[in-house]
Amino acid sequence: MEIKNSRWITVSKDTGDIAPIFRRVFAAEKAVEKAELTITALGVYEAELNGRRVGDFVLAPGWTSYQHRLQVQTYDVTDLLQAENDLRVTVGRGWFRSPMPGWIDGEDKRRRYGQPCGLIARLAIRFSDGSEETIQTEQDWQWAESPVRFSEIYNGERYDARIEPDAWQPVKPLDWPKDILIPQEGEIVRETERVAARRIFRTPLGETVVDFGQEVTGYVEFTVQAKAGDQIQFTHGEVLDADGNFYNANYRGAKALVEYTCREGAQTWHPRLTFFGFRYIKPISWPVEPHADQFTAVAVHSDLKRTGWLKSGNAELNQLFSNVVWGQRSNFLDVPTDCPQRDERLGWTGDAQAFIKTASYFFDVEKFFKKWLHDMAADQYESGEVGQVIPDVMPKDGSGSAAWGDAATICPWQVYQTYGNKAVLNDQFDSMKKWVDYITAATTMKDLWTGHFHFGDWLGLDAPSGSYKGSSREDFIATAFYAHSTELVVKAGKLLEKDMAEYETLHDRIVAAFRRTFPEYKTQTEHVLAVHFNLCEDRQKTADALAEMVKADGTQLRTGFVGTPYLLHVLSEYGHAELAWDLLLRREYPGWLYPVTKGATTVWEHWDGIKEDGAFWSPDMNSYNHYAYGAVADWVFEQAAGLGHAEDKPGFSELIYAPHPDPRIGWLQAKLDTRRGTVSALWVCGADGVRYELQTPVRTSVFLDGKAWSVEPGRYTFWTSSEQ
Numbered sequence: 205m206e207i208k209n210s211r212w213i214t215v216s217k218d219t220g221d222i223a224p225i226f227r228r229v230f231a232a233e234k235a236v237e238k239a240e241l242t243i244t245a246l247g248v249y250e251a252e253l254n255g256r257r258v259g260d261f262v263l264a265p266g267w268t269s270y271q272h273r274l275q276v277q278t279y280d281v282t283d284l285l286q287a288e289n290d291l292r293v294t295v296g297r298g299w300f301r302s303p304m305p306g307w308i309d310g311e312d313k314r315r316r317y318g319q320p321c322g323l324i325a326r327l328a329i330r331f332s333d334g335s336e337e338t339i340q341t342e343q344d345w346q347w348a349e350s351p352v353r354f355s356e357i358y359n360g361e362r363y364d365a366r367i368e369p370d371a372w373q374p375v376k377p378l379d380w381p382k383d384i385l386i387p388q389e390g391e392i393v394r395e396t397e398r399v400a401a402r403r404i405f406r407t408p409l410g411e412t413v414v415d416f417g418q419e420v421t422g423y424v425e426f427t428v429q430a431k432a433g434d435q436i437q438f439t440h441g442e443v444l445d446a447d448g449n450f451y452n453a454n455y456r457g458a459k460a461l462v463e464y465t466c467r468e469g470a471q472t473w474h475p476r477l478t479f480f481g482f483r484y485i486k487p488i489s490w491p492v493e494p495h496a497d498q499f500t501a502v503a504v505h506s507d508l509k510r511t512g513w514l515k516s517g518n519a520e521l522n523q524l525f526s527n528v529v530w531g532q533r534s535n536f537l538d539v540p541t542d543c544p545q546r547d548e549r550l551g552w553t554g555d556a557q558a559f560i561k562t563a564s565y566f567f568d569v570e571k572f573f574k575k576w577l578h579d580m581a582a583d584q585y586e587s588g589e590v591g592q593v594i595p596d597v598m599p600k601d602g603s604g605s606a607a608w609g610d611a612a613t614i615c616p617w618q619v620y621q622t623y624g625n626k627a628v629l630n631d632q633f634d635s636m637k638k639w640v641d642y643i644t645a646a647t648t649m650k651d652l653w654t655g656h657f658h659f660g661d662w663l664g665l666d667a668p669s670g671s672y673k674g675s676s677r678e679d680f681i682a683t684a685f686y687a688h689s690t691e692l693v694v695k696a697g698k699l700l701e702k703d704m705a706e707y708e709t710l711h712d713r714i715v716a717a718f719r720r721t722f723p724e725y726k727t728q729t730e731h732v733l734a735v736h737f738n739l740c741e742d743r744q745k746t747a748d749a750l751a752e753m754v755k756a757d758g759t760q761l762r763t764g765f766v767g768t769p770y771l772l773h774v775l776s777e778y779g780h781a782e783l784a785w786d787l788l789l790r791r792e793y794p795g796w797l798y799p800v801t802k803g804a805t806t807v808w809e810h811w812d813g814i815k816e817d818g819a820f821w822s823p824d825m826n827s828y829n830h831y832a833y834g835a836v837a838d839w840v841f842e843q844a845a846g847l848g849h850a851e852d853k854p855g856f857s858e859l860i861y862a863p864h865p866d867p868r869i870g871w872l873q874a875k876l877d878t879r880r881g882t883v884s885a886l887w888v889c890g891a892d893g894v895r896y897e898l899q900t901p902v903r904t905s906v907f908l909d910g911k912a913w914s915v916e917p918g919r920y921t922f923w924t925s926s927e928q
């Protein structure tokens with residue numbers, strides 16, 4: 205990488221919270237054939253050449269495990285070049301220097317916060333006469349204070365539009381490794397949609413609030429006519445309280461504040477070096493009476509290609525689908541995060557493994573996850589343990605958890621399953637195996653996973669009072685995932701033509717030990733895992749028992765992060781599709797449609813984030829944009845619409861079509877752009893039966909009405925005279 209010939213540069217004195225701007229002025233007097241800027245920073249940067257923005261990557265260089273891997277971006281800047289040039293780069297704290305995570309203090313966090321900002325760049329110009337010139341970050345660059353007076357992930361951005369950088373000073377070389385530099389691996393983070401303010405109103409408390417009608421991640425762009433020195437200040441929120449007042453206590457330590465000092469005249473601005481998760485903003489200070497048309501929410505996230513669509517005859521279900529998609533969009537900002545608003549916004553491994561299948565249906569996430577998994581491998585402990593969050597910014601106390609660390613096996617396997625490309629398994633195999641080896645070495649009882657910290661069935665509704673952990677036994681969950689991960693290592697290893705005999709034996713032993721130790725299943729989640737991971741002796745019997753338990757619980761789910769993603773699958777795969785539909789269509793708490801009835805535009809962390817009477821869950825953990833329970837959408841694609849594939853036909857190279865229609869929603873349409881072409885399926889329930897329309901680009905096994913047969917690629921219509 206030629207950029208390694210450039211030097212890391214930094215400021216010559218501490219600027220505190222103020223983001224520096226670096227510059228290099230140079231001439232390019234001959235006709236230019238091509239000019240390319242290769243660049244990255246310690247922090248997040250935005251570059252401009254002759255006053256014009258370079259590229260459209262927001263929050264570059266993205267978020268990686270910076271001590272091991274830092275992405276470098278390359279931009280074609282041929283059209284921006286002139287005879288006299290001024291290249292400027294503003295560098296904000298970004299993920300690199302923000303104090304993350306917000307709610308934990310510690311030495312490591314303080315060290316990261318204290319790190320220097322840095323820039324490394326190389327501009328390669330090829331002139332039409334064949335000659336070349338290279339401009340590299342060196343001591344001949346300069347820096348000044350930028351108008352960005354403060355920028356940080358959780359707390360927001362402060363900008364003084366009156367400031368024109370001056371007092372340029374020479375930069376200092378920075379001693380920072382270059383072997384961490386890697387070419388851009390992930391998707392580009394871009395502005396993907398502009399959402400106009402829907403209304404502006406005064407709350408009962410007399411505060412002015414702007415409502416965008418949709419929770420998004422990104423920032424607000426505003427236009428204002430002002431006098432130099434006028435102050436603008438606004439903060440962000442996701443919901444209104446029971447009285448209709450602005451609320452954001454659930455952001456916890458994250459101030460999510462924008463402060464802007466106006467210059468004279470008309471101006472349009474938005475933050476550039478941070479982001480927020482929000483549906484509402486509350487202007488705290490504003491020059492004159494604000495109007496809705498002054499505000500636009502700009503959605504920012506990894507620019508993934510959309511590949512999956514769901515639509516039904518039920519408006520609330522359609523809103524749920526929209527909420528899941530927005531939940532993904534707003535939490536796939538370079539890293540799969542738990543939530544985009546409070547003082548977390550972290551790559552929680554448990555959430556990612558729960559949601560990845562749904563994610564891979566709605567959008568093409570192959571590249572996105574490959575990058576994140578490389579970070580996981582880079583951050584994995586020597587012992588093989590996987591941290592709670594990736595990039596791992598947690599205190600290094602080695603407290604990975606079952607179902608969280610298992611993202612190391614589940615995520616690569618799912619990427620392979622959806623896209624059919626073994627490369628991800630090849631890349632991750634060592635990491636997958638190390639995770640299983642870690643458990644084998646760490647457990648206190650052979651062939652089980654015991655004696656370790658776990659998050660349990662996080663947020664399970666059967667939790668004892670005062671606990672976030674459902675009642676499912678932690679050793680049960682841990683051992684079930686140990687078995688599952690070992691099985692995935694075996695499958696991956698075999699595909700890579702490795703001898704997996706040792707791990708096959710290990711898997712057999714874990715299953716035997718599991719059966720001996722846990723002859724009975726006590727909770728919904730325990731039943732779900734025993735069936736879904738093929739651990740119980742009689743899956744049908746166990747699924748039937750689960751169905752009985754769900755009914756005895758009032759036809760309500762009690763599962764948390766661990767059991768919920770598989771719950772409906774287990775029910776419908778073993779003859780309880782109607783019950784699965786009952787759960788999905790439930791409009792009361794707890795159920796997927798309850799938040800929809802409360803106006804949700806993304807998926808909530810808690811089923812009752814807003815209770816019937818409008819009261820909130822406690823602010824200490826109440827996000828309105830947590831994708832984990834949105835994982836139900838993969839059930840809708842696979843079981844409800846019926847589009848699946850066998851494990852040995854990854855990438856939908858052959859299709860299984862086995863829909864489970866339900867007259868309550870009238871009709872359901874699913875479309876998937878697979879690597880083999882577009883698959884679409886529709887069923888419509890009518891008075892005398894169900895009509896099915898299937899378009900398939902591959903050979904397909906059809907299961908309808910208790911019969912099975914195969915069809916070649918094409919378009920088909922089928923009828924059944926009674927619903928299943």
Ligand code: BGC
Nearest residue numbers: 542543548552554555659662
């Ligand atoms: C996060 C979760 C995460 C959990 C760990 C929470 O604070 O927001 O989504 O998985 O901690 O149990």
